Amino acid sequence: MKLRKSAAVAIAVLALTATACGGESGTAGDKPKDPAGGKNAPKLPTYTAAKDVKIDSPVVKKAKSVGKLTIGAKNDQPFLGFEDTDGKRSGFDVEIAKMVAADLGFSPDQITFKTVDSGVRETTISKGDVDLYVGTYTINDERKKQVGFAGPYFMAGADLLVRKDETTINSSEDLKGKKVCSIVGSTPLQEIKKPKYGAKTVELSKYSECVQQLINNEVDAVTTDDAILKGYAAQRPTKLKVVGKPFTEEPYGIGMSKDDKALRDAINDSLESHLKNGDYKKAYDATLGLSGSPFSEPPALERY
Numbered sequence: 001m002k003l004r005k006s007a008a009v010a011i012a013v014l015a016l017t018a019t020a021c022g023g024e025s026g027t028a029g030d031k032p033k034d035p036a037g038g039k040n041a042p043k044l045p046t047y048t049a050a051k052d053v054k055i056d057s058p059v060v061k062k063a064k065s066v067g068k069l070t071i072g073a074k075n076d077q078p079f080l081g082f083e084d085t086d087g088k089r090s091g092f093d094v095e096i097a098k099m100v101a102a103d104l105g106f107s108p109d110q111i112t113f114k115t116v117d118s119g120v121r122e123t124t125i126s127k128g129d130v131d132l133y134v135g136t137y138t139i140n141d142e143r144k145k146q147v148g149f150a151g152p153y154f155m156a157g158a159d160l161l162v163r164k165d166e167t168t169i170n171s172s173e174d175l176k177g178k179k180v181c182s183i184v185g186s187t188p189l190q191e192i193k194k195p196k197y198g199a200k201t202v203e204l205s206k207y208s209e210c211v212q213q214l215i216n217n218e219v220d221a222v223t224t225d226d227a228i229l230k231g232y233a234a235q236r237p238t239k240l241k242v243v244g245k246p247f248t249e250e251p252y253g254i255g256m257s258k259d260d261k262a263l264r265d266a267i268n269d270s271l272e273s274h275l276k277n278g279d280y281k282k283a284y285d286a287t288l289g290l291s292g293s294p295f296s297e298p299p300a301l302e303r304y
Contacts, residue, residue: 070130137253147257151301
């Protein structure tokens with residue numbers, strides 16, 4: 001099943017989103033506040049590290065030998081992968097990483113999160129600089145030539161983030177001559193570059209930088225997955241909005257070493273188990289669900 005795209009508003013959360021992506025006028029260096037959480041937010045599940053895990057995986061064996069699992073992640077995506085000023089990580093991808101790590105035998109304090117930008121994900125995984133990558137990572141055939149994937153654990157779709165008072169951009173068909181920002185190495189960037197859209201693209205290294213340019217009237221729209229954009233819109237509800245008309249499908253997977261089938265199978269088993277026992281939905285409701293994205297079961301796992 002694919003996740004439905006909706007612009008439902010989580011009112012209780014939006015009330016907590018007064019802090020900007022970079023102040024009221026905005027500066028690129030300011031750290032945005034994650035609007036997730038609060039007294040009335042659903043509770044996150046807890047995950048108990050499995051004992052005596054036996055997986056014939058070079059990655060797991062190496063991680064066990066050093067006593068830590070290094071997971072690549074994003075740090076600037078509210079509700080998905082976010083790092084606050086104290087270094088605390090939160091979001092749906094972070095929870096997915098924790099539940100999978102637990103089934104591999106690693107407790108939360110044995111996880112080292114490493115921020116990796118989209119443009120260097122394949123290189124970082126292939127070099128072994130991270131053991132896994134969990135960060136809005138779309139599965140596609142081109143990437144499978146370089147890395148392995150477990151999942152998908154979520155289905156997103158490319159959409160558009162615009163300023164609240166924008167009236168001329170109502171779908172991807174309205175982008176001719178418009179300046180649209182996305183990030184290097186992303187599938188939405190490759191999509192929006194197609195001649196049929198007629199957009200002028202701006203390529204940056206982080207979505208938060210694109211959002212800052214949107215707030216500063218330097219670009220007309222930001223494009224990436226709707227799940228990511230809804231987080232930024234919930235963070236600045238009086239300034240930004242999501243158009244709400246996705247024009248691609250983006251199945252999120254967990255990236256890893258290309259030929260480590262044992263690890264891939266183990267992670268798929270883990271995802272399936274947490275979906276069945278309810279942890280997946282609890283984690284979703286307490287993170288990404290707060291951005292206004294209604295829950296729906298993820299697509300069927302792709303085992304290969």
